[in-house]
Amino acid sequence: MEGATTYRILVVDDDYASRILLNKVLEQDGYRVTTASDGSEALELLRRETYDVVISDLIMEHVGGLELLKQIKEGGIEVAVILLTGHASIETAIEAVRLGASDYLMKPVNTEELKVRLRKTIERVELERRLKEAERQLTYQATIATANHEINQPLTVIISAIEMIRMELRRLGVDNKKIDTYLDLMTKSSQRIAAILRKLREITSPRIQELHLGMRMLELDASDAVPEGKHRNEQFILVIEDEENLRKIIRSVLESEQYNVISAETAREGIDLFRVDRNIIDLVILDVNLPDADGLMVLEEILKIDPRQKVVLTSGFDVEQAVQRGLQMGARGFLRKPFNAQELLETVRNITTMPD
Numbered sequence: 001m002e003g004a005t006t007y008r009i010l011v012v013d014d015d016y017a018s019r020i021l022l023n024k025v026l027e028q029d030g031y032r033v034t035t036a037s038d039g040s041e042a043l044e045l046l047r048r049e050t051y052d053v054v055i056s057d058l059i060m061e062h063v064g065g066l067e068l069l070k071q072i073k074e075g076g077i078e079v080a081v082i083l084l085t086g087h088a089s090i091e092t093a094i095e096a097v098r099l100g101a102s103d104y105l106m107k108p109v110n111t112e113e114l115k116v117r118l119r120k121t122i123e124r125v126e127l128e129r130r131l132k133e134a135e136r137q138l139t140y141q142a143t144i145a146t147a148n149h150e151i152n153q154p155l156t157v158i159i160s161a162i163e164m165i166r167m168e169l170r171r172l173g174v175d176n177k178k179i180d181t182y183l184d185l186m187t188k189s190s191q192r193i194a195a196i197l198r199k200l201r202e203i204t205s206p207r208i209q210e211l212h213l214g215m216r217m218l219e220l221d222a223s224d225a226v227p228e229g230k231h232r233n234e235q236f237i238l239v240i241e242d243e244e245n246l247r248k249i250i251r252s253v254l255e256s257e258q259y260n261v262i263s264a265e266t267a268r269e270g271i272d273l274f275r276v277d278r279n280i281i282d283l284v285i286l287d288v289n290l291p292d293a294d295g296l297m298v299l300e301e302i303l304k305i306d307p308r309q310k311v312v313l314t315s316g317f318d319v320e321q322a323v324q325r326g327l328q329m330g331a332r333g334f335l336r337k338p339f340n341a342q343e344l345l346e347t348v349r350n351i352t353t354m355p356d
Contacts, residue, residue: 019037
């Protein structure tokens with residue numbers, strides 16, 4: 001079986017000859033095989049090592065196949081179980097299925113049938129893993145999106161309030177080093193929170209770091225690390241685009257050239273992200289037609305926050321007048337949809353290299 005060497009099989013049988021036969025047959029097919037003489041030994045191995053499939057005899061001294069299966073499920077051990085027996089009955093088959101057995105074969109084992117059943121079991125294992133990973137990714141993304149939304153709102157207020165306090169102090173002619181120090185500390189702390197949120201948004205394959213006392217945390221620095229020999233482009237691009245597939249494609253193209261990408265689905269989210277990250281954003285790619293606001297309103301808001309911000313407009317609609325207005329307002333360019341990767345990258349390079 002192609003790729004079988006990546007799968008680990010635990011064979012459990014109190015009959016020495018049966019263990020040796022199954023070990024030889026499965027190893028010839030490329031599997032990594034470990035054997036155990038009964039259910040107790042198998043449980044010890046399962047607590048220490050990770051296996052993909054357990055193939056166990058049903059009737060054994062001490063801990064038999066059904067009890068082994070029951071303890072595997074109760075212990076939350078993620079492994080598929082195939083039971084073998086020479087004493088089949090409808091009752092034991094029903095009980096095995098009820099307890100969660102993946103398959104049930106009669107002894108003496110037909111080795112070709114076992115290989116087929118094992119392949120099918122592994123296919124189900126792989127499908128279940130992909131489904132769990134997809135569910136984990138969706139849960140993670142939803143959690144991060146919620147955290148970003150709920151934290152960015154008050155964080156934007158805090159950052160804006162700090163700037164307002166500075167302006168008021170200047171207006172009153174107050175020169176107090178201690179107050180300036182406190183405001184600088186607040187600004188740096190706010191920027192650190194914004195940087196952490198940005199890192200969380202950029203993680204596509206979260207990895208867990210084990211800490212002391214059983215605590216677990218996301219590896220913010222290690223996740224999605226840049227491959228060795230490559231250096232992450234120091235330029236950050238904010239993409240405000242409501243169409244999900246296009247947003248993903250733009251991110252993929254830009255990240256392939258080592259740009260750092262921050263993305264927003266709505267006008268409100270885009271403005272909030274820009275307020276928080278404006279000190280690091282080099283370019284904004286802004287869809288003119290957004291579901292919750294006119295793109296030109298977003299452009300106006302961005303340029304109010306930072307008049308020097310470089311913005312390129314995009315649209316697939318006939319919006320010549322809107323584009324001309326946007327260029328007059330201060331946008332640096334326009335990219336008509338549909339555009340290809342080369343057009344996108346050329347536009348980004350041209351605008352990011354323009355003088356401020």
